[in-house]
Amino acid sequence: xxxxxxxxxxxxxxxxxxxxxxxxxTLSSPVFNDQVNDAATFSDQVLDVVEASDSTTAASTATGNxxxxxxxxxxxxxRSNQTLQGDVRAExxxxxxxxxxxxAGFTTAATGNTAGGGVVSGTHTGIYTQHTGPVAIGAxxxxxxxxxxxxxIASSVQAIGNNQGLTASYGAAGVRVNQLNExxxxxxxxxxxxxxxxxxxxxxxxxxxxxxxxxxGSGQRLQINQQNAAEVTQASQFTAYGNAYQSTTQATASxxxxxxxxQGALLDVTANQQNVAYVRAQGENTGYQFGAGSAAAYGVGNxxxxxxxxxxxxxxxxxxxxxxxxxxxxxxxxxFQLRLASLDTNSP
Numbered sequence: 625x626x627x628x629x630x631x632x633x634x635x636x637x638x639x640x641x642x643x644x645x646x647x648x649x650t651l652s653s654p655v656f657n658d659q660v661n662d663a664a665t666f667s668d669q670v671l672d673v674v675e676a677s678d679s680t681t682a683a684s685t686a687t688g689n690x691x692x693x694x695x696x697x698x699x700x701x702x703r704s705n706q707t708l709q710g711d712v713r714a715e716x717x718x719x720x721x722x723x724x725x726x727x728a729g730f731t732t733a734a735t736g737n738t739a740g741g742g743v744v745s746g747t748h749t750g751i752y753t754q755h756t757g758p759v760a761i762g763a764x765x766x767x768x769x770x771x772x773x774x775x776x777i778a779s780s781v782q783a784i785g786n787n788q789g790l791t792a793s794y795g796a797a798g799v800r801v802n803q804l805n806e807x808x809x810x811x812x813x814x815x816x817x818x819x820x821x822x823x824x825x826x827x828x829x830x831x832x833x834x835x836x837x838x839x840x841g842s843g844q845r846l847q848i849n850q851q852n853a854a855e856v857t858q859a860s861q862f863t864a865y866g867n868a869y870q871s872t873t874q875a876t877a878s879x880x881x882x883x884x885x886x887q888g889a890l891l892d893v894t895a896n897q898q899n900v901a902y903v904r905a906q907g908e909n910t911g912y913q914f915g916a917g918s919a920a921a922y923g924v925g926n927x928x929x930x931x932x933x934x935x936x937x938x939x940x941x942x943x944x945x946x947x948x949x950x951x952x953x954x955x956x957x958x959x960f961q962l963r964l965a966s967l968d969t970n971s972p
Contacts, residue, residue: 654701654702655693655700655701655702655703655704656703656704657691657693657702657703657704657705657706657739658704658705659689659691659705659706659707659737660689660707660709661688661689661707661708661709661710662708662709662710663710664710664711664712664713665686665687665688665710665711665712665713666686666711666712666713666714666715667684667685667686667713667714667715667734668684668713668714668715669682669683669684669715669716669717670717670718670719671716671717671718671719672719673718673719673720673721673724674720674721674722675721675722675723676720676723676724676725677723677725677726678725678726678727679724679725679726679727679728679729680718680720680724680725680727680728680729680774681728681729681730682716682718682729682730682731683716683730683731683732684714684715684716684731684732684733684765685714685731685732685733685734686712686713686714686733686734686735686763687712687734687735687736687738688708688710688712688735688736688737688756688761689706689707689708689736689737689738689739690735690737690738690739691704691706691738691739691740692739692740692741693739693740693741693742693750694740694741694742694743695742695743695744695746695748696743696744696745696746697744697745697746698743698745698746699743699746699747699748699749700741700742700743700746700747700748700749700750701748701749701750702741702748702749702750702751702752703750703751704739704741704750704751704752704753705753706737706739706753706754706755706786707737707755707757708736708737708755708756708757708759708807709757709759710759711759711760711761711762712734712735712736712759712760712761712762713734713760713761713762713763713764714732714733714734714762714763714764715732715763715764715765716730716731716732716764716765716766716781717765717766717768718730718766718767718768718769719768719769720767720768720769720772720774721769721771721772722771722772722773723772723773723774724769724772724773724774724777725774725775726774726775726776727774727775727776727777727778728767728774728775728776728777728778728779729777729778729779730765730767730778730779730780731779731780732763732764732765732780732781732782732813733763733781733782733783733784734761734762734763734782734783734784734811735761735783735784735785735787736754736756736759736761736784736785736786736805736807736809737754737755737756737785737786737787738784738786738787738788738789739752739754739787739788739789740788740789740790740791741789741790741791741799742789742790742791742792742793743791743792743793743795743797744793744794744795745793745794745795746795746796747795747796747797747798748790748792748795748796748797748798748799749797749798749799750799750800751799751800751802752788752799752800752801752802753801753802753803754786754787754788754801754802754803754804754833755786755803755804755805755806756785756786756804756805756806756807757806757807758806758807758808758854759806759807759808760807760808760810761783761784761785761807761808761809761810762783762808762809762810762811762812763781763782763783763810763811763812764781764811764812764813765779765780765781765812765813765814766813766814766815767779767814767815767816767817768816769815769816769817769818770816770817770818770866771818772817772818772819773817773818773819773820773821774817774819774820774821774822775820775821775822776820776822776823776824777815777817777820777822777823777824777825777826778823778825779813779815779825779826779827780813780826780827780828780829781811781812781813781827781828781829781861782811782828782829782830783809783810783811783829783830783831783859784809784830784831784832784834785803785805785807785809785831785832785833785852785854785857786803786804786805786832786833786834787831787834787835787836788801788803788834788835788836789835789836789837790835790836790837790838790844790846791837791838791839792838792839792840792842792844793839793840793841793842794840794841794842795842796842796843796844797837797839797842797843797844797845797846798844798845799837799844799845799846799847800846800847800848800849801835801846801847801848801849802849803833803835803848803849803850803851803880804833804851804853805832805833805851805852805853805854806853806854807832807854808854808855808856808857809830809831809832809854809856809857809858810830810856810857810858810859810860811828811829811830811858811859811860812828812860812861813826813827813828813860813861813862813875814861814862814863815862815863815864816863816864817863817864817865817866817868818865818866818867819865819866819867819868820865820867820868820869820871821869822869822870823869823870823871823872824863824865824868824869824870824871824872825871825872825874826861826863826871826872826873826874827861827872827873827874827875827876828859828860828861828874828875828876828907829859829875829876829877830857830858830859830876830877830878830905831857831877831878831879831880831881832852832854832857832878832879832880832899832901833850833851833852833879833880833881834878834881834882835848835850835881835882835883835884836883836884837883837884837885838884838885838886839885839886839887839888839891840886840887840888841887841888842886842888842889843886843888843889843890843891844884844886844888844890844891844892844893845890845892846884846891846892846893846894847894848882848893848894848895848896849895849896850880850882850895850896850897850898850926851880851897851898851899852879852880852898852899852900852901853900853901854901855901855902855948856901856902856904856948857877857878857879857901857902857903857904858877858902858903858904858905858906859875859876859877859904859905859906860875860904860905860906860907861873861874861875861906861907861908862906862907862908863908863909863910863911864910864911865910865911865912865913865914866911866912866913867911867912867913867914868911868913868914868915868917869914869915869916870915870916870917871909871911871914871916871917871918872909872917872918872920873907873908873909873917873918873919873920874907874919874920874921874922875905875906875907875920875921875922875954876905876921876922876923877903877904877905877922877923877924878903878923878924878927879897879899879901879903879924879925879926879945879950880897880898880899880925880926880927881924881927881928882895882897882927882928882929882930883929883930884928884929884930884931885930885931885932886931886932886933886934886937887932887933887934888932888934889934889935889936890932890934890935890936890937890938891930891931891932891934891936891937891938892936892937892938893928893930893938893939893940893941894940894941895928895939895940895941895942895943896942897926897928897941897942897943897944898926898943898944898945899925899926899944899945899946899947900946900947900948901947901948902947902948902949902951903923903924903925903948903949903950903951904923904950904951904952904953905921905922905923905951905952905953906921906952906953906954907919907920907921907953907954908954919954920954921952921953921954922952923950923951923952924950925943925945925950926943926944926945928941928943
């Protein structure tokens with residue numbers, strides 16, 4: 625039996641601005657976007673389950689500022705400014721008494737500023753600026769089922785300060801992204817389960833600044849400036865089992881992260897990253913019996929990955945990591961198979 629979840633939302637400022645429709649000729653679509661949110665934004669959910677025959681799912685999402693700009697068969701020119709001066713929080717609490725069903729899935733995400741821009745058969749020019757002030761951006765997820773069982777579990781908790789997505793399909797892009805994060809960004813996940821007969825995966829992911837760009841049959845020139853000036857950027861994930869067939873626990877924390885890919889003529893990336901925050905990732909996986917299990921923790925101050933399945937890749941990358949440092953910690957305890965992985969790095 626499942627009781628209705630209680631969800632509270634407040635203080636969210638979001639905008640999705642339409643672009644000019646495509647015609648027989650290529651038209652320019654200028655967009656000017658200014659968003660300021662100084663209120664608290666939160667999404668809280670509590671789900672109580674006694675016994676479910678099929679599945680148990682829960683999702684909580686909180687976003688301070690959101691915008692998306694896309695044009696199909698046309699040009700796009702964007703000037704976007706997003707500023708967050710209020711806390712953002714997303715929480716998911718699930719309690720299971722007997723059985724969560726054949727599958728259980730939980731998703732929790734808290735984001736300060738997020739924007740997306742893309743073109744199909746056109747040219748994308750733009751300047752995207754994102755700033756989070758000295759606030760708190762946090763995502764918390766917890767499953768409490770010490771006397772219950774389930775088949776498969778997939779649980780993810782994610783916290784991001786600034787997030788920018790860019791796409792280009794058979795077009796061209798010349799875009800600048802400026803990101804400044806001063807917020808404490810943290811994801812915290814936990815799970816306590818009696819018996820899992822299938823696959824169990826718990827992940828916690830945190831990024832102060834994140835840019836993801838992807839292109840197909842295009843040429844992209846990207847200039848990305850990221851600064852993480854917060855005190856702490858942290859991801860933690862803890863799981864405990866009575867008996868688990870196959871389990872994975874993973875925590876990933878990034879100060880500044882860039883991922884750019886292209887399958888076309890050119891990918892040209894100029895990246896400047898500076899991280900002064902204390903970056904910490906912690907993953908712990910414990911239980912009485914396991915078939916196979918693993919725990920992983922990954923922490924990085926600045927990270928860039930760029931690749932082109934095409935003739936030209938140009939990369940100009942500057943990274944500075946100073947101040948708080950980077951730390952990872954993991955733990956694993958079981959009667960059976962053991963696999964551990966931990967990585968500290970300040971470079972790509």
